[in-house]
Amino acid sequence: MISVKDVVAGYSREVDILRGITLSVKQPEIVTILGPNGCGKSTLLKTVAGFLMPREGKVALDDADIGQVPVFRKVRKHDIGFVPQTDNVFGALSVWENLALGGQFMRDHDRKERLDQLYGVYPVLKRKCKARASSLSGGERQLLSLARALMPRPRFLLLDEPSAGLSPKMLSEVFDAIVVLRDTEQVGVLMVEQNAAEALCISDRAYVLSMGKVALEGKASELLASDDMRRLYLGGRTH
Numbered sequence: 001m002i003s004v005k006d007v008v009a010g011y012s013r014e015v016d017i018l019r020g021i022t023l024s025v026k027q028p029e030i031v032t033i034l035g036p037n038g039c040g041k042s043t044l045l046k047t048v049a050g051f052l053m054p055r056e057g058k059v060a061l062d063d064a065d066i067g068q069v070p071v072f073r074k075v076r077k078h079d080i081g082f083v084p085q086t087d088n089v090f091g092a093l094s095v096w097e098n099l100a101l102g103g104q105f106m107r108d109h110d111r112k113e114r115l116d117q118l119y120g121v122y123p124v125l126k127r128k129c130k131a132r133a134s135s136l137s138g139g140e141r142q143l144l145s146l147a148r149a150l151m152p153r154p155r156f157l158l159l160d161e162p163s164a165g166l167s168p169k170m171l172s173e174v175f176d177a178i179v180v181l182r183d184t185e186q187v188g189v190l191m192v193e194q195n196a197a198e199a200l201c202i203s204d205r206a207y208v209l210s211m212g213k214v215a216l217e218g219k220a221s222e223l224l225a226s227d228d229m230r231r232l233y234l235g236g237r238t239h
């Protein structure tokens with residue numbers, strides 16, 4: 001389990017962006033982080049990933065404090081994969097090269113086996129394995145960034161807006177892929193999303209952030225049905 005307890009973090013000493021956040025993600029589970037632009041969602045993922053160190057509080061993996069463990073160690077130990085909000089593939093490299101980079105810390109045999117396995121799950125990546133990543137569609141690129149993070153078989157995956165800029169059809173393909181991950185690879189997924197209703201539909205639980213704090217939390221199905229949630233974040237939509 002990843003647990004974040006009373007975490008305070010920011011980019012400079014003067015300003016706290018996360019102002020005491022507590023949350024958890026189990027394995028397997030999909031947990032979604034919602035909230036307005038600038039409230040600290042990406043900052044939270046970056047803090048769990050290890051790009052930012054918490055100023056106060058604790059980030060733990062099972063019983064180990066990982067607040068000060070840099071990101072490459074977590075990837076190397078196959079614990080946590082991170083797909084950032086932007087620039088999440090190397091456009092000048094081929095699909096295959098991107099995936100190989102994701103598995104750079106793996107043994108050759110293991111890397112090849114995993115590559116074949118992921119090609120089986122995402123046939124479009126196999127079909128386009130020699131194409132430059134920059135030539136992929138937005139949805140294909142999201143699948144590539146997902147597959148790249150999956151190469152070392154992480155136990156947890158942090159996804160920052162995996163559906164950004166996708167058509168409804170592509171969005172449901174990417175979300176289906178995330179559900180498959182939880183159900184077949186037993187991955188714990190912590191994802192940030194703007195498409196709140198769609199994200200809640202595939203999530204087990206969710207947290208809504210506001211100005212660096214958790215404003216609402218609960219089971220996704222309960223949040224979907226909650227009046228507060230509908231009024232504030234789902235645009236009054238009924239379902």
Ligand SMILES: Nc1ncnc2c1ncn2[C@@H]1O[C@H](COP(=O)(O)OP(=O)(O)OP(=O)(O)O)[C@@H](O)[C@H]1O
Pocket residue numbers: 011017035036037038039040041042043044085
């Ligand atoms: N690298 C950085 N250096 C300094 N400040 C930053 C940096 N990245 C983000 N911030 C600031 O931290 C605050 C929270 O940003 P963050 O990216 O976490 O928001 P977000 O909730 O992910 O927003 P969005 O929905 O727009 O992606 C913002 O005020 C932003 O300006």
Ligand SMILES: [Mg+2]
Pocket residue numbers: 041042043085160
């Ligand atoms: Mg963000």
